[in-house]
Amino acid sequence: MSAVDPLVEVEHLSRHYRVGRHHVHKAVDDVSLTIARGETFGLVGESGSGKSTLSRLVLGLDTPTSGRVRVAGRDLAELDGRELRRQRRQMQIVLQDPVAALNRRKTIEQIVGLPLAVHERMPRSARAERVRELLALVGLPSAFAQRYPHELSGGQCQRVGIARAIALEPELIVLDEAVSAVDVSIQAQILNLLRDLQGRLGLTYLFVSHNLAVVRYMSDVVAVMQRGRIVETGSRERLFTAPEHPYTRELLAAVPEPLPHAREIEGAR
Numbered sequence: 001m002s003a004v005d006p007l008v009e010v011e012h013l014s015r016h017y018r019v020g021r022h023h024v025h026k027a028v029d030d031v032s033l034t035i036a037r038g039e040t041f042g043l044v045g046e047s048g049s050g051k052s053t054l055s056r057l058v059l060g061l062d063t064p065t066s067g068r069v070r071v072a073g074r075d076l077a078e079l080d081g082r083e084l085r086r087q088r089r090q091m092q093i094v095l096q097d098p099v100a101a102l103n104r105r106k107t108i109e110q111i112v113g114l115p116l117a118v119h120e121r122m123p124r125s126a127r128a129e130r131v132r133e134l135l136a137l138v139g140l141p142s143a144f145a146q147r148y149p150h151e152l153s154g155g156q157c158q159r160v161g162i163a164r165a166i167a168l169e170p171e172l173i174v175l176d177e178a179v180s181a182v183d184v185s186i187q188a189q190i191l192n193l194l195r196d197l198q199g200r201l202g203l204t205y206l207f208v209s210h211n212l213a214v215v216r217y218m219s220d221v222v223a224v225m226q227r228g229r230i231v232e233t234g235s236r237e238r239l240f241t242a243p244e245h246p247y248t249r250e251l252l253a254a255v256p257e258p259l260p261h262a263r264e265i266e267g268a269r
């Protein structure tokens, strides 16, 4: 048996957009990668390099021009509508702007409980209890269930977004710039929460960010994306200490943003 237990296998994946009559923009261009169960796969690259497009393809939210995505051994293109909906429950996303990601007219209980109501048809009282459990898992008091997003800080809203993402017990969570809009002073708290949840719930993360310090802190494996292609993939240690591709070296040469409060914790990893 192979030592790696792959959850996501991407093979020769491309997503091209026609721009005008004669030009094709290759947002994702012949990308192959494997994400093992339980690991954090970091995806770095500058704005416009194709990270979000690749994430959407992995989540089955967009259709590739060519190539394939297999999740838990199943090709997304071969699933029928019902199977794809079931598969999508296993794959959740946490987006960049925590406040905008939450419906401001709904209470936290309604927001976190929505996937349980829709996908599991869970009755209200059971839902209320499960929401409180989920809030506890992300470090929020149960009294927050009756509050509205505007009554919470950005970091607290991101915890709510994480609670919603784990509500259906997914296998994979895509974290797309998940701490980029959060106050720098609490980024490390959110990152530590994500690591804690990963250990407890056996989650696999696709961690997308332009912030190298954050990716270094979180990832087991890192892939570097440039103009739609993955130019280098390696273990966190190898990639940050002995980068091989000139573009990776260029990225690393740029001074990484500091990650307050994270350094002492990193030593314990």
Ligand SMILES: Nc1ncnc2c1ncn2[C@@H]1O[C@H](COP(=O)(O)OP(=O)(O)OP(=O)(O)O)[C@@H](O)[C@H]1O
Residues within 6 Å of the ligand: 017, 025, 026, 027, 045, 046, 047, 048, 049, 050, 051, 052, 053, 054, 210
């Ligand atoms: N629907 C579309 N039509 C045409 N071009 C698109 C479309 N969606 C994305 N692109 C282009 O594909 C490229 C990759 O975009 P993408 O959003 O995946 O990059 P990114 O690395 O996630 O950037 P950012 O960090 O800014 O979100 C960009 O040049 C973008 O303009």
